Amino acid sequence: MYKKTLMAQVTGKTATLFKVGALAAAMMTATASHAGSLTIASPQDPGNWDPIDTFLVNWAAVGTNIFDGLTYRGPDLELVPGLATSWEELDDGKRIRFTLREGVTFHNGEPFNADAVKFTFDRLLGEEGARGPQRSNYTAISHVTVIDEYTVDMFLYQPDPVLLTKLAGYGAMIVPPGYIEEHGEEYFNEHPVGTGPFKVVEYTPRSDVRLEAFADHWGGAPKLDSVTYRFIAEPSTAVAELQAGRVDIVLPPTIPVGMVESINNHPNSQVVSVASPTVEALRFNTQSGITSDERVRQALIMAVDRQAIVDTILSGEGSVIASFQGEQSFGFDPELDPYPFDPQRAQELLAEAGVEPGAELQIDVRGNDATFGEVAQVVAAYLQGVGLNVSIQPYETNVLLNDIIPAGRTGEMFQQKWGGWTFDFDNTAYLMYHTGERWNPYDSDATLDEMLDSQRSITDRAERETLLQFVARYTKERALEMPLYSLNALYGVGNRVENFDPAPDNRIRLTEVDVSE
């Protein structure tokens, strides 16, 4: 799951032209920054560090170093204890009892205890949470009760199989009650305090945020002294900073696939990639037009060589998928194979369905997505290969997401890019296939609705996984979309970075990371 591309190192150094650059880079590293400090380029400033005020992945990249949740999920995606040392599901999954870690303090010296947990969830589910986007993830929770200083009970309206995962991220990060009551909500947005391994020293909106190691962290002091996140949106700028040795790590989703080679060709930098939760598909209008016929949809999928697209356009930084989820997703079935690339069978199916050669087909895409623009061109070429007359309609991303898809005004096919940090197929399947959902303007399938509804209350993991796998199989058979690929997350990493383990969800905890001099 962790692929390292180092090929460039050697080729670069043997060429005379690059020697100058290598020398300069070596000199730069020596003067760039002092011992134990790391600089990271992040593409976006979330503008607010309060865990309940944001959904942005780039919040999480920083937030995971400032805050802790009751549970923790690292780059291996295994759920382990965080601020709770253990938990127990009671009352058929409607109550969870958490035993809390003792001796933990917030960055301001405030003690962590059951009151802090209660405060955090009262706040998330109350008035303050209602103003932010995070609450909707935690609607299964009714309330939290303090049992004693280090024990809490969390009461649920209905069992939520994904809840423990959700407690490891975003809105469920534990915040300090005394600090927020003293300084107010607004102050907390720009001066966050948590229990995490790093504390915020200075935040300059739209420019950078500086963190310092929190030596008293319950997991032990981090190896680094300080970390600076600089907000750099432009990929070429972030990469220039990386190659000049002034930035050590460039976070996804900054680097486009097209830049991978030039980064690897530079002696000071390399690309480290890991499978990400982001998947892409071309979904079908299943309601009207030629794509309302299941045979046509299957034919269209078989007409396209998806592996060739991954190998050429994505330079191998992705994997072909059989359903609308990647291999790390809960509900992924390794036994489920994608439709084969079989243009001949595709033509037979099209003929069977009565599709005349030269039939029109429109593909709607996001206009600003250069990589996908190429993918769409290739898909169009393959579809033309089986006799269709294909046009590509680019839209401004927001227009496509706000007006075209939810209103059911797309062409026969439309781009959907999706990914959820919970890595649970429910997060995709429910929203894509359940009747009446925003992202499902065309289809209504009673069998699918029933399966999607019932899996939400199953707490037995194995049973639920089987059901989700069945959902995936069912959607594949009905050919509800042309699944294309899951994308890799691309990190640009400088040579002096040590112990770097890329996280699929961008939540890089920097406790073990170090820099060499």
Next chain:
Amino acid sequence: MAKFLFYRVLQALFVLVAVTLIVSFAIRLTGDPAVMLAQGAGSITEADLERIREALGLNQPFIVQYLEFLKGLFTGDLGRSFMGGTSVSDLISRALPATLGLALASLVISIVVSIPLGIKAAVSRGKWPDQLIRIVSLVGLSFPNFWLAIMLVLLFSITFNLLPPSGLEGWQSFIMPAATMGIILTATNVRLVRTTMLETLRSQYIMVARAKGLSNSVVLYKHALRNCSIPLITYFGLQFGGLLGGIVVVERVFNWPGLGTLAFDAVAARDYPVLQGVITVLSLMIISINLLVDIAYGFVDPRVRKS
């Protein structure tokens, strides 16, 4: 003069209202910030989106939102960013000096280079220095600024490691972005100075000055340049306004913490308050520059002063 000023201020207010109205209206056509904010969310429902819209005040009719913005404008409160709730006035007051500094540095570079070159070209019209200057300026004009910016970064930051590739950390940070803007401005300005100078040199008073036996440099710099300066000041002044708008691309490439970057990100995130704020401040500045240019005429040209 007082009447003139009164009408100019009234005119300026009208322009300001028109510009903000158009911008506020146009950005609302491009998409829903609630969806932007919820991107990457798990199970977002229509009810959640409605809740976010309500918190951002987007459930109000457009005209109410706009009047709210105007009211804020006249009380000095530009609202809060949708991306995290930072005060827009704070963001702008942090970004404004960076942008003004860069625009000024670019303009200074361009003036310092283009005036002597323009004069040289005018004086040696048709001869080789003129040809050379014109060709070089044509080449300069043909550079797209983002390309030039990237080339400078590759050369001075990556290959020679002399200058920081981005950000604003000290005077060194100004060199590449100001040069990028400056080079492109210079290309235009050299031609402007040359044409203006040529016209002036044809005037009768220049012939008289030469006939009086004044030295070449006195004729050029005292008599000709001073008379050239009216159109040039107008142009440079307006150019400064244009620069503030055109700086967006260069700011983005150099990750410059200025208004351009702020506006760029605001458009991408559908951050209405920030975009409205930036546009308002930019329009205010361009309007005042135009006013100042008018007043500056008076200082250079006694005829304007006296009328």
